[in-house]
Amino acid sequence: MQTMFWPATIAMLGAALFLGAAGIFLLAIQYHRHGRLSWRRTLTTGAAVIYGFGLFSYTMLPLPETRTAFCRPGVAIPQLNPLNFLNDFALSYELGMRHFLTSFTLWQVLFNVILFMPLGILAVRWLRGNIFLGTLIGLTASLAIELTQYTGIWGLYTCAYRVADVDDVLTNTLGALIGSIVAYLPIFSWLTGPRESSAANAAPREVTRLRRFMANAFDIAFVLALVMLTTFVLEIAEKLGAPQASYNLTERWIPSISVLLVFLLPTLAPGRASLGQRCAWIRIAGKQRREASAWQALLRSLLGLGGISFAFQIADSIWAVSPWAWLSLLVLGYVVLSSLFLLFDRSGQGLAGRITGTRFVDRRMR
Secondary structure, eight states: OHHHHHHHHHHHHHHHHHHHHHHHHHHHHHHHHHSSOOHHHHHHHHHHHHHHHHHHHHHHOSOOSSTTTTOSTTSSOOBOOTTHHHHHHHHHHTTOHHHHHTOHHHHHHHHHHHHHHHHHHHHHHTSOOOHHHHHHHHHHHHHHHHHHHHTHHHHTSSSOOSOOBHHHHHHHHHHHHHHHHHTTSGGGGGGSOOOOOOGGGSOOOOOOHHHHHHHHHHHHHHHHHHHHHHHHHHHHHHHTTOOOOOHHIIIIIHHHHHHIIIIIHHHHSTTOOOHHHHHTTEEEEOGGGOBOOHHHHHHHHHHTHHHHHHHHHSOSBTTBSSSSHHHHHHHHHHHHHHHHHHHHOTTSOHHHHHHHTOEEEETTOO
16 A cells, blocks of 8 residues: 555655745746736646656656666566556456456556546646547657656666556556546536636736736746756756855855846846746836836836845845945835835835836736
8 A cells, every 4th residue: 555655645745845946937937928827727737747746756766776776687577568468357357356356457557547547637628638639648658658667767777677568558548548538527627727818919907016926926036046056056066076166156146147137137128127027017117107218127126126136135144234234224124115115005106116207017008
């Protein structure tokens, strides 16, 4: 029983970690593509992620401890005879119906079918495909899995560590076919998000506080991702023999450049919006809701989340954004005041907007 359920535990943990780290980026993609968030679309994406980790856990884990752990005669020999499981069924049935119904042989085949049914359902409902596409995706995924097992994860291991079985391809594909058919049942209709045209063709909408908050969340996520990715690359380079990165590089320059790439440069480009604001389809506008000038947009960004992010990225602590205590206190006071304006300013301009004479409008507004 443990053999059946521990991969599910690994899948849930892996999916939770992935969604915790990458969930905000999936939301940013969804918002940019559709112009708004949908709870059905979000839940289905989460379900697809969990299923993907589950598929990996059940077909690839556990991994051998060494590259040659399974390089012994008679281990992980590929099974290349189609429908060989029918012979196993016959042998098991000779011992009686009860033995057959409780045999590992039967339940292994049934599990292979059940494992790929969600793939067919997602192909029809989530990807808006049809029965043929769902079956084809199942066949392709199963072939990829079996080839990965047969090649020892494409040479990562010296020998195959799991049995590559042509019958698995057949039963997996059957599961995807069944899933594609049952996907048309009304019970699975919630998996399909609302039908919407491209966000670029949608009508402009009011820029609400929630929309601005989402844009801010996207921007912060982009900055943190750039910082962590660059730091990770430097750590890998260091392990490969490169010189150790200096404190100024990792704590000053990398965060500063990340803020520059996410906030300042996109704000100066046509469209006058940071990366997160572009995902949320908003831009900085001046008088009469026309595109703000470059200096207005830059100043708005520096007085807004862009400048605040820069200050806290290079700070040693939240209470020490500057070597001078009075300046740190002033910055913290400005952050608090700016947050209050974001929450309670009826005009929607915010503190930085009032100072610079700008506001946020929908990017599709002409």
